[in-house]
Amino acid sequence: MYSILALVLGFTFSNSEAQVPANASPAPTNINQNGCPCIFQDNRVLFTVNAPEATKVQLDLGKLYDMQKNDTGVWTVTTDPQVPGFHYYSLVIDGFKFADPASESFYGTGRMASAIDVPEEGIDFYDIKDVPHGDMRSRVYFSKTTGTWRNINLYTPPGYDENPNKTYPVLYIQHGGGEDERGWAVQGKTNLILDNLIAEGKAVPMIVAIPNGNATKPGVNARGYNDEAMAVFKEELFENIIPFVEKNYRVKPDAEHRALSGLSMGGGQSFFTGLRNTDMFNYVGVFSTGLFGGIREQASFDAESVIPGILTNPQKFNNSLKVFYISVGEQDNRIEATKKLIETFKNKGLNVEFASFPGDHEWQVWRKSLHDFAQKLFK
Template sequence: MMYDLKITVQRSLYPWLISLLIFLVPIQAFSQVPAGAISAPTNINQNDCPCIFPDGRVMFKLEAPEADHVQIDLVGKVYDMQKNEEGMWSVTTDPQEAGFHYYSLVMDGYKVADPASESFYGMGRMASGIDIPEEGIDFYSPKDVPHGEIRSRSYFSNTSETWRDINIYTPPGYDENPQISYPVLYIQHGGGEDERGWAVQGKLNMILDNLIAEGKAVPMIVAIPDGHVSKPGVEAQGYNDAAMAVFREELFENVIPLVEEHYRVKAGAEHRALAGLSMGGGQTFYTGLRNPDIFKGGLGIFSTGLFGGIGRAEGSEFDPEEIIPGILTQSQSFNDKLDILYISVGEQDQRIEATKKLIETFRENGLEVEFASFPGGHEWQVWRKSLHDFAQKIFR
């Protein structure tokens, strides 16, 4: 097993730490799912905890008899676990919102992955994750429908001068129907994730498979690149112009040419769309609205912190006209070039008020925007719903 340690461990602590980690094993012989609860779908062993109660509370268990202090760090709250005489630690959390949440075990101050859970690349590192089902929501569940594929490949980027990874979703029937070409959605992850985010946590393939089977979405190819791009000699971080210029170069000179050369893509900007969540939403705002003639098929901006002041000087107002000249003063030109401009945010996300305010400004100045909000904070359940909604509106 691999464990993600948050801090550097002094050499003198190695023997102690190794002996401690030996006991970080999933509870099998000792753990049973409590009555009325279910094993989390993100568990490695479906007969173990973490266990989810109907009201959203989660029980965590861990066998670590040599540990002195064990906690669960989940959705910004730390819970102290209690140890019994057999060295079994457990805790039951407050009710949690439905959706996907990263979490960590905290072992005597060290953050590690829970060996009972699958690990995911999020928060800028490998972390445990728990997916709490939402009653009545199954649009991202596997169903008995034709399935597409997530295809992983590597390519050499002339921008970063490194080999990079990308995931490509091809719709059902792609290989069986070589005469058919498809529109392409380019979609970006958030700041703590990479090209695995939409393919794994986002369940993009299941969302598209189900929509296509229901006739609610046009069969499409989806390109999921890594949005973290560096360029030798360029200081490019966050939302500054340099970072956005490097991202644009990677997308326009490496990613799009790769997709259009190796996959059956329909020609023309009307068959090309761009979307992203959080950091990827900011990249979509910058790159998509500065190049609306490239992505006529549509732009999807999910939960970006850009509108709430991220990347701005403290106390300064977000000025869309400064970033996108003409967005307010020549809004009709954007309406003519884009089939859809879609913006969404979680209803409990701290970005929602700033986002709503910007939507009002856009509409007051004649810019056509479709806005949606969904229950939840800054997390994957909101972004899954955003993609589910946006995918039904593009390439029509």
């Protein structure tokens, strides 16, 4: 419960076991469901931490909140109303950042960090329900590209093991920057989204492959939205990931039954790799990518130079893609650049489906994107 760094610095801290106020509920991401963080009906959140030796404690949740100490050494703060969705945060104790011992930690900011999941009223598509459930399976494979053993998570739909002669289509889904194969499997709630959609008859039973898209190769600048980085990703996907999935799982190994999608960095990977290889993927989904602009690193974007023919010969893509899908959060800095490109695509005659959802660059938007995209696949 205590941090080694905190002990070195001369103080200890722990979950305060604070009583939940009558008009609040424990966050679903809490380790102890009898304590705080606690979410009020207006989405304000009460945080508490027991740190009697500390001289200053703050909460870093998008902005810094100063916490107040009582006479027993418990620090508390109530935040502004939070947007529904998944929010990473840290405790800042005497200038040092720590994970909150009261909350689960998740890998998603280039490190393990605490997070709070604020429920959205009326949204239950990623809740656990009384429906048949598939499996989330963790496997390892050897990558000839990176020269290392790598992890991959795979969702298999309900009935996979009970129907040994049945084959399935596959969705390959990519995480964003600072994330890995845990993102869609944990924060993204892929298994629950697919379980519920399949039970409702809104999605075809499918396998979802969730690999680590952070592939590096000696001597190659495999970072950012450039041809070198995308070539390494393509090699990892085509020569390692897809062969592993098709050797070990009962899949339909053709473009008609293969989809590629991703969020943020993974959306850029899906755009490059999916549209440059429509002979491999008939379905391409791009969620919240900064490839089109809206971020400091991407000042300009020329779709035709990246994907030759996409503006000058759109019918080629219309004939080979069954679904080309782009989504983004309505409060995301990327939205205006994305909308501008969507308008260009449509004016040139390219078939593209666009969706936007309330939220910034975060998991609630991506969960909704997967929920929407999955319903369009393999029909």
